[in-house]
Amino acid sequence: MRTGKGVEWAVHTLLNLAWLGDGEPVPTARLAAVHDLSASYLNKQLQQLVKAGLLESVPGARGGFRLARPLEAVSMLDVVLAVEGDDPLFRCAEIRRCGTIGERVPAGGFSRPCAVNTAMGRAELAWRKALAAQSLADVRAEAEAHAPAVGSYVRGGFGRD
Amino acid sequence: MRTGKGVEWAVHTLLNLAWLGDGEPVPTARLAAVHDLSASYLNKQLQQLVKAGLLESVPGARGGFRLARPLEAVSMLDVVLAVEGDDPLFRCAEIRRCGTIGERVPAGGFSRPCAVNTAMGRAELAWRKALAAQSLADVRAEAEAHAPAVGSYVRGGFGRD
């Protein structure tokens, strides 16, 4: 059980766009080149970010993607939900009611909640809260704190992270 | 991204064994029958629980599985780690250093930590703490709180949940 690469791709790409600074749209091909990613596939992830309102896309020549909001206004949870969807980490299959012996609940349902599902849900809520508490600006700040040599960022050629 | 069914199977099976009460080992076939699960596959999950020290197995005729410790001493995290392994939810592919443009780190590595990985790791820690804070006894209590009719539990034929 683990998150897909899309999350990593998306966060780094959003940070790259912020580093670039100007509001000029950047095409997928250049964003992909920064980290040697598949342009076609990265594009699919970016489309998800557009749908979620984190990016704006500009079609046509000289088009591309640009941030829809500042990094301060984007949480890690926003990115994860945009890329992975908002399905729960734990999907309760309700096996408790499928038994040949245990409780029989009419197909309609209307039973009390499954305690296992509730417990897993509490943990997922903690995960989401922790993700929501961290903005991309925080992540950028942390990355920079480890890299005091700000001058080493390659502007125009893209920095790293 | 989601947890496998093994977690749900394992938790319900552990609760079933606790409801049974006596220390007699219960064979996989009966445990599987309670929830209409595949006996062969459930057995694989139970083997993981044995390795993790949550269950004891008894080979031979009249053999089966029994709890290795009381529910109070087993956390939801114990079960999740036993079944799913302790790989991180987010696996950092270190794409930040793979770029043709960005930072070049000698293959040896020795760079500062990836801030994206750190942020995701914090969220996972919150998830694990929330799981560790809930014991199977808590889950059982919550299930029973919703089902005041204790007498409805089918002893000998297994209750539900």
Added chain:
DNA sequence: GCATATCTGGATAGTAAACATCCGGATATG
């Protein structure tokens, strides 16, 4: 208007992981 560059979305294919079954070997019961 036209050639070019780019996003959009669907179709498709490849790969990895999860899910599930089967079987031979070991162990214990009676």
Added chain:
DNA sequence: CATATCCGGATGTTTACTATCCAGATATGC
């Protein structure tokens, strides 16, 4: 010895993830 069961490896099935490709729409610049 016949039976019941756990154990672990081999194998097959299904699902999700990863990745590619192409036709269509849109915008730029000449």
